[in-house]
């Protein structure tokens with residue numbers, strides 16, 4: 001499989017890039033910092049036992065939509081094709097911080113929703129032009145319900161989840177497999193400083209689960225799996241209970 005990954009310099013994206021390369025997929029890294037991408041490409045090559053110089057990369061910044069087209073075109077050209085696009089890139093900040101910093105809130109809503117969708121639209125068009133493929137995007141369980149600790153971040157992820165659902169409904173029959181990943185709490189740089197719940201996940205285990213979902217074309221995947229059950233309960237709670245609890 002020829003895969004372009006946006007956000008593979010850290011966290012779950014890095015784990016996915018390593019695992020994909022290790023099993024023989026051709027990976028192309030997209031990210032916002034050229035030096036970071038170079039280091040990440042070397043890391044993937046060494047850990048996956050891929051020959052030096054085989055993992056290519058291009059700058060693609062979710063705050064700069066003008067980078068989307070050229071970055072995807074470079075990936076397609078370098079790999080002589082494109083079978084899948086994976087988006088793990090995203091921004092997080094606590095609700096308290098976002099409430100006191102309107103500019104950060106605007107940036108987060110733009111990166112996690114509007115620009116992620118704009119990027120996916122370009123990826124979708126390229127994949128469909130080749131007869132289909134896989135578009136796998138990381139949303140969040142935070143988008144399942146309006147929740148006090150993640151009002152703004154959750155709103156962006158809720159919009160993203162609905163967009164991905166619509167894509168899957170419309171384009172699956174045309175060959176585009178859209179996969180919406182809904183991680184629960186996973187210990188990465190994004191959650192540094194936050195108290196992990198007892199059912200927190202690790203990036204490598206999440207990546208392995210996502211890889212299976214990609215191979216099977218599963219439209220929605222909760223990771224760790226336990227979060228499917230947790231969110232089933234949360235979705236069923238009446239509004240007056242949600243007002244009382246801090247979850």
Ligand SMILES: NC(=O)c1ccc[n+]([C@@H]2O[C@H](COP(=O)([O-])OP(=O)(O)OC[C@H]3O[C@@H](n4cnc5c(N)ncnc54)[C@H](OP(=O)(O)O)[C@@H]3O)[C@@H](O)[C@H]2O)c1
Nearest residue numbers: 007009010011012061062063089090138140185186188190
């Ligand atoms: N960790 C969790 O508990 C959790 C839970 C639910 C959902 N998620 C979602 O899962 C995804 C992966 O999360 P993670 O925990 O692996 O995050 P992470 O370790 O913080 O990695 C995030 C990645 O996004 C990239 N990124 C940030 N802003 C970008 C921009 N403007 N343009 C391009 N790339 C950008 C980062 O690149 P730099 O290296 O340049 O910063 C980094 O590679 C995210 O969408 C996140 O919202 C995470």
